[in-house]
Amino acid sequence: MKILILLFSLLxxxxxxxxxxxxxxxxxxxxxxxxxxxxxxxxxxxxxYLTFPDGETAQxxxxxxxxxxxxxxxxxxxxxxxxxxxxxxxxxxxSGRAKPPEAATSIEDALNKIQNSQYSIAxxxxxxxxDDVKVVYRLNEN
Amino acid sequence: MxxxxxxAFILLANCVVNHVAAxxxxxxxxxxxxxxxxxxxxxxxxxxxxxINKNRAGFSLSRESILGGQVNLSLNRNWDSVAQxxxxxxxxxxxxxFLELAFLRYRPSRDWAIRAGRLNSDxxxxxxxxxxxxxxxxxRPPHEFYSFASAGGHFDGLDxxxxxxxxxxxxxxxxxxxxxTTKLTSAxxxxxxxxxxxxxxxxxxxxxxxxxRFSASRxxxxxxxxxxxxxxxxxxxxVPTSLWPQAQSLAxxxxxxxxxxxxxxxxxxxxYDNWLIQSEVGxxxxxxxxxxxxxxxxxxxxxxxxxxxxxxxxxxxxxRNDVTNIPVPQFPPGIPEQITLPIQQLxxxxxxxxxxxxxxxxxxxxxxxxxxSDTVVIxxxxxxxxxxxxxxxxxxxxxPEDVKIGHRVNVFSLSTSLVF
Numbered sequence: 001m002k003i004l005i006l007l008f009s010l011l012x013x014x015x016x017x018x019x020x021x022x023x024x025x026x027x028x029x030x031x032x033x034x035x036x037x038x039x040x041x042x043x044x045x046x047x048x049y050l051t052f053p054d055g056e057t058a059q060x061x062x063x064x065x066x067x068x069x070x071x072x073x074x075x076x077x078x079x080x081x082x083x084x085x086x087x088x089x090x091x092x093x094x095s096g097r098a099k100p101p102e103a104a105t106s107i108e109d110a111l112n113k114i115q116n117s118q119y120s121i122a123x124x125x126x127x128x129x130x131d132d133v134k135v136v137y138r139l140n141e142n
Numbered sequence: 143m144x145x146x147x148x149x150a151f152i153l154l155a156n157c158v159v160n161h162v163a164a165x166x167x168x169x170x171x172x173x174x175x176x177x178x179x180x181x182x183x184x185x186x187x188x189x190x191x192x193x194i195n196k197n198r199a200g201f202s203l204s205r206e207s208i209l210g211g212q213v214n215l216s217l218n219r220n221w222d223s224v225a226q227x228x229x230x231x232x233x234x235x236x237x238x239x240f241l242e243l244a245f246l247r248y249r250p251s252r253d254w255a256i257r258a259g260r261l262n263s264d265x266x267x268x269x270x271x272x273x274x275x276x277x278x279x280x281x282r283p284p285h286e287f288y289s290f291a292s293a294g295g296h297f298d299g300l301d302x303x304x305x306x307x308x309x310x311x312x313x314x315x316x317x318x319x320x321x322x323t324t325k326l327t328s329a330x331x332x333x334x335x336x337x338x339x340x341x342x343x344x345x346x347x348x349x350x351x352x353x354x355r356f357s358a359s360r361x362x363x364x365x366x367x368x369x370x371x372x373x374x375x376x377x378x379x380x381v382p383t384s385l386w387p388q389a390q391s392l393a394x395x396x397x398x399x400x401x402x403x404x405x406x407x408x409x410x411x412x413x414y415d416n417w418l419i420q421s422e423v424g425x426x427x428x429x430x431x432x433x434x435x436x437x438x439x440x441x442x443x444x445x446x447x448x449x450x451x452x453x454x455x456x457x458x459x460x461x462r463n464d465v466t467n468i469p470v471p472q473f474p475p476g477i478p479e480q481i482t483l484p485i486q487q488l489x490x491x492x493x494x495x496x497x498x499x500x501x502x503x504x505x506x507x508x509x510x511x512x513x514x515s516d517t518v519v520i521x522x523x524x525x526x527x528x529x530x531x532x533x534x535x536x537x538x539x540x541x542p543e544d545v546k547i548g549h550r551v552n553v554f555s556l557s558t559s560l561v562f
Contacts, residue, residue, distance in 0.1 A: 039307060048305065048312050051252045057219045065516050079350070083449075083513050084413070090277040090561050094174055095262060095270030096224040096243050099214055 021125035023073055025137040028118045032056070036137045042078060044121060046088070047098035052119070060101035061113050061122035069107075073123045076139045168216040176275040178206035178557035187529070187551050188538035191282045192272075192292035194239065194326060195231045197538035204231045206282060206555060208273050212243070222247050228273050234325035234332055242273075242296050255303045263294050264301070264316055264344045265357050267409040267422055275559030279418060279453050279511055281523035282555075284440040286459035286503060287422055289536050294361075297322035297340055311349030318342040321364070328368055336364030337403070351414035355422075356407070363401040363430050371396060371432070374495065377488050386471045386485055392492055395466075401430040418444040418451065425462075434501045434535055435462045449513040454506070461502040465532050468493045497545050502533025509555075518560045525553040 025041055027033055033052050036044075043049040044058045052058050063070045066082065074085050089100040104110035110122040115132045129135065181201045182189040188197030191206045198205050208230045215223040226243035245259030262270045268283045269291065275281070282288075299320015306313050320340050326333040344357035378393035407424035421441040428435045442455030470489045473482045509523030529537065529549040539545055 039310065043307065043312075048307075049252050050249070055252060079414075082516070086516060086561075087277050090174070090274055091271050093172060093214075094210065094212060094226070094274045094277070094561075096212075096214075096226065096245065097270070099170060 021069075021127060023069070023076065023123050023139040024126050024129065024135045025121065025123050025139070026114055026129070026133040027121050027136050028114050029132060029134050030118050031134065031136075033136055034134075038077070038137065041137050045074075045101060046078065047092050047100070050098065052121075057119050059113075059117055059120045061110050061120055062101040062103050063107065063110060063123065064103065064105060069123075069125065073139070166216075166218045170214045170216075171212070172214070172562065173209070173211040174274045174276060174559070174561045175210065176206065176208045176273075176557050176559040177203075178275075178281065178555055179203055180205050180281075180553060180555040180557075182551060182553045184549055184551040186540045186544050187534065187549050188540070189551065189553055190231070190233075190289075190536075190538075191285075192289045193536065194233060194292050194295075194324070196233045198231075199540070206557060207231070208275070210242075210273055220249050222249075230273065232325075233327040236325055239325045253305055255305075256300065257303075258300045260296055260298055261301055261318065261320065262296050263291075263359075264318065264342060265291055265294070265359055265405060266407050266424065267353075267355055267411060267420065269295070274561070275521070275557060276517075276519055276561045279420075279442065279444050279451060279509075280455075280507070281509060281521050281525075281557055284422075284442070284455065284457040284505075285525070285527075285536065286457040286501075286505060287424060287438045287440050290426075290434075290436070290438075290459075290501065293324045293326070293335075294322060294337060294340075294359075297337070299340065301342075308347070309349070311347055314344075314346045316342075316344045318344075329370065331369060332367070334365075334367040335398070336366065337361040338364040351412055353409075353411040353413075355409040355411075357405070358407075359405040361403050363398040363403055363428075363433070366398050371495075374488075374491065378492070381485055381488070385473070385477075385481070386489075388468065388471070389485075389488075392468065395431040396495075398430060401428070403428045403430065403433060416446040418442075418446070418453070427462075431466065431496060432499055434499055436460060436501055437462055444511075451511045451513075452509070453511070454508045456504070456506050458504045459501050459536075461500050461530075461533060465500055466496045468496060494542065494545070497532050499535040500532050501535035502530040503536065504528045514558075517562065518558060520558045521555070523555045525555075527551045527553065 032054055040053055045060050071082050074080055092098045093100060104113060107124060107128050111130060114120045114122055182199055185199045188199045190197040208228060210226060210228040212226040223246045224243050227240050228242045229240055232239055241260055243260055243262060245257045245261055247255055247257045249255045264270060268278060271277050272283050272288055297320040301316055301318035303316045321338045324335045340361040342359040346353060346355040375393050375396050378389045381389035383390055404427045407422060409422035412419040423439040426436050437460045440455055440457035442453055444451045444453035468489050470486050505525050505527045507523055507525040509521060512520045514520050531546055531548045
């Protein structure tokens with residue numbers, strides 16, 4: 001019986017991890033930023049500030065709409081699901097305050113955008129990282 | 143002074159634009175729309191979605207339908223520009239009234255932003271996006287609170303914004319100055335009112351689920367253009383004080399010269415998990431007889447079940463002053479009727495004109511918003527309005543006697559809103 005419970009627990013943990021991989025926030029290797037706090041990531045992805053803390057223009061990149069990764073990112077970052085995020089960005093865009101992040105078509109596309117632009121910033125599953133990008137924040141860290 | 147500053151800013155911006163490399167300029171186009179069918183069940187009371195739109199009784203497809211287009215122009219890292227046109231059921235259909243935004247913005251640092259041009263008023267929680275149905279819960283922003291505010295929805299001038307992270311939350315402070323001309327109609331005639339030396343201060347603070355907001359605004363009521371009102375004032379002034387002492391003070395009350403209009407508002411939003419609760423309280427003080435002084439407030443509570451949010455709310459707009467009473471003057475015997483009768487008729491017309499714009503009403507609504515897709519929402523809403531006697535200033539009335547009696551009106555609305 002104990003073995004059964006253990007197996008079930010392992011299966012559940014594996015399943016949970018498969019659904020919610022560790023997400024990391026990445027920038028171009030040549031970006032001077034080495035690390036960001038959670039608040040600084042929120043500032044950039046929620047359109048509060050249009051620059052990195054050092055004053056350089058930030059170009060946030062979103063993963064495709066209606067994907068588990070995008071949903072997980074915003075739930076972990078600001079505890080809001082995609083419905084709320086979409087309404088939030090409609091408010092910011094049409095009040096003239098800020099434009100929403102550029103939408104990537106896939107993880108590969110997001111990686112390409114980071115590699116091609118010194119000031120792009122995106123979020124990815126940790127297991128999809130390449131040597132061309134630099135991790136500046138891990139979700140669920142302060 | 144303000145105008146000179148504005149032109150100096152535009153001139154400076156022009157220099158900047160001329161020095162921006164073409165490959166730095168990036169244009170993004172976007173838009174929003176609402177297609178709404180609505181029905182107002184009192185044939186004598188015309189309902190409009192806001193103060194600048196046509197009031198209509200019965201069924202209408204145009205009453206609450208809206209189409210908006212926007213272009214965002216990024217010029218370089220410090221400069222950008224936004225223009226927005228919103229087509230809706232305006233009573234006065236001059237193009238200028240449809241231009242909601244046309245500004246140039248300079249960001250000298252990450253905390254500061256300066257805008258010049260056609261700007262959106264930042265008076266209330268929804269003031270910056272009252273026409274984007276996709277972005278809020280209801281079929282329309284609460285009528286008692288936002289209808290009259292639409293008269294000053296945009297202005298021409300400058301604003302300066304400072305933003306800062308404070309205690310894990312985000313603070314925005316804004317100071318704006320400018321002027322606007324509100325374009326309305328009155329009994330079929332075009333009605334223009336200038337609001338000069340408009341000054342608005344607003345502060346908002348967001349922390350997790352909470353947003354708190356305060357604003358205060360003041361403006362001089364400048365010139366106006368409405369033939370019937372000009373004739374009324376001229377008629378008052380022509381009456382000798384010895385015959386009707388009140389006439390000169392009434393002329394002064396109707397005239398805009400030296401009059402001011404002030405607003406203050408406080409709002410709070412709680413948006414956590416499946417709950418969305420929002421409330422605002424506002425107070426207006428007008429020295430002009432034609433513009434009401436009111437206490438406005440609303441509370442709305444929404445709860446989400448998956449893709450559908452159900453909501454309900456109550457709104458009030460209370461007239462803060464007694465309705466001015468203009469007694470029909472009585473004359474001693476011997477004065478010819480050719481003199482007394484026109485003066486007595488003038489008093490009756492003046493009393494009607496005083497009663498017409500007064501706003502005093504309450505409403506309750508219930509509705510549902512369905513997130514049909516990432517870019518489309520569908521809403522259904524029922525409003526029950528309780529309009530007090532001498533309190534239907536937000537409505538058009540088909541019979542003169544409707545001004546003096548109370549009304550209960552139901553408005554049914556079914557709409558789809560999208561962003562693109």
